[in-house]
Amino acid sequence: MKDPIDTLTPMGVMVLALLREADMHPYEMVRLLRARHDDRLLAITNGTLYHTVARLQKAGLLDEVGIDRDGNRPERTTYTLTDAGRDTVIAWVRRELPRVDSETEFRIALAESHNLERDDVVELLGERRTALLAAHEMHSHGLAKARAKGVPPQVLVEVEREEVLLDAELRWLDALLTRLDGDDLPWGPSAFTDTDRYLAQRKAAQQ
Amino acid sequence: MKDPIDTLTPMGVMVLALLREADMHPYEMVRLLRARHDDRLLAITNGTLYHTVARLQKAGLLDEVGIDRDGNRPERTTYTLTDAGRDTVIAWVRRELPRVDSETEFRIALAESHNLERDDVVELLGERRTALLAAHEMHSHGLAKARAKGVPPQVLVEVEREEVLLDAELRWLDALLTRLDGDDLPWGPSAFTDTDRYLAQRKAAQQ
DNA sequence: AAGCGTATAGTCCACCTGGACTAATCAGGA
DNA sequence: TCCTGATTAGTCCAGGTGGACTATACGCTT
Numbered sequence A, B: 001m002k003d004p005i006d007t008l009t010p011m012g013v014m015v016l017a018l019l020r021e022a023d024m025h026p027y028e029m030v031r032l033l034r035a036r037h038d039d040r041l042l043a044i045t046n047g048t049l050y051h052t053v054a055r056l057q058k059a060g061l062l063d064e065v066g067i068d069r070d071g072n073r074p075e076r077t078t079y080t081l082t083d084a085g086r087d088t089v090i091a092w093v094r095r096e097l098p099r100v101d102s103e104t105e106f107r108i109a110l111a112e113s114h115n116l117e118r119d120d121v122v123e124l125l126g127e128r129r130t131a132l133l134a135a136h137e138m139h140s141h142g143l144a145k146a147r148a149k150g151v152p153p154q155v156l157v158e159v160e161r162e163e164v165l166l167d168a169e170l171r172w173l174d175a176l177l178t179r180l181d182g183d184d185l186p187w188g189p190s191a192f193t194d195t196d197r198y199l200a201q202r203k204a205a206q207q
Numbered sequence C: 001a002a003g004c005g006t007a008t009a010g011t012c013c014a015c016c017t018g019g020a021c022t023a024a025t026c027a028g029g030a
Numbered sequence D: 001t002c003c004t005g006a007t008t009a010g011t012c013c014a015g016g017t018g019g020a021c022t023a024t025a026c027g028c029t030t
Helices: A010-021 A026-035 A046-058 A083-096 A103-111 A118-148 A153-181 A194-206 B010-021 B026-035 B046-058 B083-096 B103-111 B118-148 B153-181 B194-206
Strands: A062-068 A076-081 B062-068 B076-081
Touching: A010 A026, A010 A046, A010 A062, A010 A076, A010 A083, A010 A103, A026 A046, A026 A076, A046 A062, A076 A083, A083 A103, A103 B153, A118 A153, A153 B103, A153 B153, B010 B026, B010 B046, B010 B062, B010 B076, B010 B083, B010 B103, B026 B046, B026 B076, B046 B062, B076 B083, B083 B103, B118 B153
Parallel strands: none
Antiparallel strands: A062 A076, B062 B076
């Protein structure tokens, strides 16, 4: 039996995170994800979303809670998080937050890091900082070696870009850690109630 | 009949670009891609690569040129670029170079931009610069609006990171354009012969 | 000389993605 | 009033990905 955390796709994480806020039917997930511009983070397509929900159900991370109906609209199946689902999404975010490979996963983990406690985030991002420093050193070392070897500079342009972006991310991360250390950045699952946020977003989405 | 350029996957582009250097069999592509650390740009797996080659052949972008054999090793099928393949990879790079969505595609286009003439690259990256500026403005506008709306700052952290990285890329791009304008960065398909590069790499891979 | 690990060359399949499609319902204009 | 277009809710399938697997051959050690 595989650990369900290893079967989580980015879309799966988003779905679980949404259900942390409120029970929902798939179509509403699509609307919310679009309203929040989460298509910046991943492609939002019907096919993938419905399939993902089915997979998560089979893995026991969420479950049907009923079928309701709005006026004469088609029926819709509402889903809720299981305890396993609640744990798994947290574990996934904790695992991805320090990882320096795989941008996509990190961006999602960061976007969902508000599900963690502040101290947790500080520690995990501290680990990331270390990993970023190591990656940066590896990178410039590799670049220097390639130049010494006589690799034509034109094929190194993409590598140089990568180094610049690594550098920028390091500075951003330091600034964020400072903000988190001083308490001027409100944080944590308790910084706003889930229902409040959900309702505000739903209202915004309906306008 | 679909335009073959729209069926190109990242791996497909890499395969075509490799064949621009020399005729090759799939297994050698894997070795070269690994030796050049192109797994920084995309996942390199046997399954995907062989399947990709088959698709490219069906699309008429490459073709078999023979089956040879090294000692008692298994036979291997060598492939060569068709004229359509040569044109398509160039067209793809030209199309992806100015695009600001889709990092993966851009990084590959940049890594393969040495297949274009310098003037071409300067123009296309100029377009990219404009697009980046627009994206940056959109982004900070959106951020400001979200803050004004009272969106909790913790959920904006990922968006802020994005803005920082956009900014860094803009500065990198300006530096690159300056280097390309002054002629201190050798460029172009003619800056080194393909065979020379290929042979150098093959030698490096064999050590 | 036997044995073991690694390199060569490629096949196969389970799974995931995304776009096209269906089908009904509601809103708004001519 | 009828028609058009958008919204709601979801299904389906072709196609791409990546990891596991096969099978032989070479090199190196004991």
